[in-house]
Amino acid sequence: MKTPVSRNNQIKNLHKIIPLINDLEYFITFGTLLGYARDNAIIENDDDIDFYVNKKDKPLFLERLENNTYFDFNENVFPNHTPHFIQLIKDYEDEHTRVDLTFYELNDKFLIDVFSFNSNEEFQRLREKNLTDERLDLHIPKELIFPLDKKNFENIKVKVPSRVLQTVEFLFGPRWREPLIKGVDYNEKIVNNCPLIRYME
Numbered sequence: 332m333k334t335p336v337s338r339n340n341q342i343k344n345l346h347k348i349i350p351l352i353n354d355l356e357y358f359i360t361f362g363t364l365l366g367y368a369r370d371n372a373i374i375e376n377d378d379d380i381d382f383y384v385n386k387k388d389k390p391l392f393l394e395r396l397e398n399n400t401y402f403d404f405n406e407n408v409f410p411n412h413t414p415h416f417i418q419l420i421k422d423y424e425d426e427h428t429r430v431d432l433t434f435y436e437l438n439d440k441f442l443i444d445v446f447s448f449n450s451n452e453e454f455q456r457l458r459e460k461n462l463t464d465e466r467l468d469l470h471i472p473k474e475l476i477f478p479l480d481k482k483n484f485e486n487i488k489v490k491v492p493s494r495v496l497q498t499v500e501f502l503f504g505p506r507w508r509e510p511l512i513k514g515v516d517y518n519e520k521i522v523n524n525c526p527l528i529r530y531m532e
Contacts (some may be wrong), residue, residue, distance in 0.1 A: 336428050342373060342485050344421055345380055347401050348430050349487055355392060356385035356489040358479055360433070361502065363446070367484050367491060368499045369508060379429040383444070386434040388415065393417075402430065413455050425492035441470035441524075443525040447522045472522035475501060503530030 359367060361381035366374040373380065384392065396404050402419035410416040419430040436443045445458055445468045457463045476492045484491075492498040499507050504517070504526070511517050517530045 357389040429509035444469040
């Protein structure tokens, strides 16, 4: 389990990353989107902030990182050298923090995430060679996401899915309003390209 991070430092990271991606096709996702949907706030003691970014925008984002002096980024370590993910690091005096950007692909019906539920290095190596089961990729219906909306979140404008509550329920299940802990209160995996949530009780 990753180390929880204070809300104050997460908010600092949010305000620093948005100018780097503001004109790209991106939106907040996973725990960050869950916090927005529940309380319009980053979840206290979450371990990172999460973004989906269109894979076509990755080259431009990498260019911008070259002039970035705030976040640390090592493109030679896993998973940063894969096509589908970048993790930025910011060390504060009291905390080690992360910003995760997952790069998605699109087809006619779905946003396709080939990384988030299969983030081990061996799987990603095989995935790049088209040697994995594509049913293990996450497919999010495009009608949940597009057109993207822009909302105020922690005193900055961020892009969010067009159907926020339906997207959160798709990702986290019907009990998303409850403050559950992954691996303690529930587990999840991908079955036929969709999240399968299993509650412990």
